[in-house]
Amino acid sequence: MVKDRRGAFVVQASVQPANTFLVIVHSGTGSNLSALFEGFACVAEEKGFEARRVTNDPLADSAVTQVPYADSLPKEIAGVLIWPHFPIDTAQIQKIMERVPVVLADRRIIGLAADCVRFDDIAGGRIVTQHLLELGHRRIAFLTDEVFAETVQARWQGYILAHEEAGVPCDPRLSLLYQYIQPDIFGQTMRWLVSTPEARPTAVVCANDVVALGLLRFLASEGIRVPEDISVTGFGDAIPEYTAAVSLTTVYQAFYEVGSEAARLLIERSSQSEAERRVDIRDIALPVHVVPRGSTAKPSPGS
Numbered sequence: 586m587v588k589d590r591r592g593a594f595v596v597q598a599s600v601q602p603a604n605t606f607l608v609i610v611h612s613g614t615g616s617n618l619s620a621l622f623e624g625f626a627c628v629a630e631e632k633g634f635e636a637r638r639v640t641n642d643p644l645a646d647s648a649v650t651q652v653p654y655a656d657s658l659p660k661e662i663a664g665v666l667i668w669p670h671f672p673i674d675t676a677q678i679q680k681i682m683e684r685v686p687v688v689l690a691d692r693r694i695i696g697l698a699a700d701c702v703r704f705d706d707i708a709g710g711r712i713v714t715q716h717l718l719e720l721g722h723r724r725i726a727f728l729t730d731e732v733f734a735e736t737v738q739a740r741w742q743g744y745i746l747a748h749e750e751a752g753v754p755c756d757p758r759l760s761l762l763y764q765y766i767q768p769d770i771f772g773q774t775m776r777w778l779v780s781t782p783e784a785r786p787t788a789v790v791c792a793n794d795v796v797a798l799g800l801l802r803f804l805a806s807e808g809i810r811v812p813e814d815i816s817v818t819g820f821g822d823a824i825p826e827y828t829a830a831v832s833l834t835t836v837y838q839a840f841y842e843v844g845s846e847a848a849r850l851l852i853e854r855s856s857q858s859e860a861e862r863r864v865d866i867r868d869i870a871l872p873v874h875v876v877p878r879g880s881t882a883k884p885s886p887g888s
Contacts, residue, residue, distance in 0.1 A: 603663040603685075605635045606851055609652060611670040612640045617823045617840045618668070621690060624844030625666060632852050634663065641670070648672060655680035664851040669694055671733050686854030686862055688847045691840075692735045698866050700854065702847040705870040706736045709836045710743020711750075713818050714790055716834070716875050718751050720883045722788040722816065726759040726778070728800060729792035730766045737792045740820060744790055758784050766796070772803065779809060787815060787884040794819035794828055794835055801831060801880070812882035822876055832879030842871055 606629055610618050626636040641651045650673040658665075664686040667678065675697055681687055682699065689701040717725050727744045729737045741760065748755045761774065778784050791797035797819035804811055811817050819835035822828055828835055846869060854862050 603661055603855070604633060605637055605659075605661045605663060606848070607653070607658075607662055607665045608636055608638045608668075609641045609665060610638065610668040611650065612642050615823060617821065617838070620840035621668070621844040621847075624841035624846075625848045626844075628845045628848035629852070632848075634848075634852065634855075636848075641667075641673075649674055652677045652681065655684050658684060663855045664688070666690055666847050666851060668692075682862075683859060686851055686857070688851050688854070690843055690847055693868070695735065698863070700850055700862075700867045702843050702850065702867075702869045703736070703871070704838050704843070704873050706739035706873075707743040707746070709820060709838075709873040710740035710790070711747045712743075712873070712875050713820065713834075713836050714744045714747035715751070716877065717788045717790070717816060717818065717881065718747060718753060720788075720816070720881060722884050723753055724756065724759065724786045724788070726761055726786040726789045727792070728761040728763075728789050728796055730763050730796050731792065732762040732764050740790075740792055756784070759786055766799065775803060776807070779807070779815075785888075787888050788881070789815060789817050791817065791819050794821045794823050794833065797833055797835070797880075798827075798831065801833070811880050813885060814888075816881040816884070818875075818881060829878065834878045834881040835876050836873050837876050838873055839871060846871070 608622055608625060622636065622638055629636045643650055650670045652667065652674050654677065658681065662685055665681055666688050668690045669692055673694065675694055678687060678697060687699055689699050691703050693701045693703065714725060727741055731737050745755055763771070778786060789800060791800060797817055800817055801811060804815060809815055817833070819828060819833050822835045822837040850867060
């Protein structure tokens with residue numbers, strides 16, 4: 586006789602492993618984004634992680650860059666890489682950090698203690714300004730369209746430091762710090778600068794390549810020659826096939842390496858507790874270098 590078998594049976598539920606990294610980026614980051622994501626995904630996938638890209642553009646009725654709510658993150662998310670654009674919801678990023686590791690790419694967030702992989706932007710601003718000073722320029726302007734970005738503020742600081750180290754005074758009229766460039770206001774300012782002998786710059790350090798290309802178009806429309814009348818530099822070398830074509834001197838940034846280094850850091854952090862992650866906050870600053878091209882030269886005699 587077969588006895589009736591009774592008892593409690595436990596069925597193991599299928600649990601989705603935490604093997605996915607979110608890469609949260611702004612849609613306006615262009616080819617730099619492609620290089621960063623490629624470097625990140627290559628390292629992550631070698632270690633068995635999936636890289637999932639999402640955009641964090643502000644909503645139509647808001648100026649604040651969006652980030653996911655911490656309690657809405659899927660169970661498979663093992664960590665988050667954020668390329669912050671400002672203003673951004675810092676409090677929500679803090680909540681995400683309580684659940685999973687977070688690494689910032691390219692720029693830090695003031696007041697937030699978080700791992701970051703970025704470039705040495707102070708050194709970048711310094712070396713590109715030194716390049717112009719060594720050519721003999723003494724009236725060098727600094728131009729940006731994103732004044733609140735930490736990266737831009739660091740490049741401006743490097744620009745100032747290079748002047749200080751060379752013993753060359755900085756004219757405050759030559760710090761052209763815009764938050765987005767309005768063509769009409771910019772045109773009025775630049776026309777005043779180039780037509781005023783005591784204010785006219787002989788060179789301009791641009792905070793990024795897009796600003797530099799816009800400046801080149803403006804100068805060409807005004808009949809101002811580059812580099813004969815004004816030397817121009819960019820920053821990023823984000824579109825080398827284009828910057829090389831217009832012969833723009835710029836600062837090279839290796840975004841592929843930012844992505845790969847960020848992936849290595851997230852992989853390491855994914856096996857740590859929140860307390861362990863907070864003990865040793867990493868700030869990894871990658872080196873940059875100047876790529877001299879034809880948009881810079883010695884100032885014209887008498888300029």
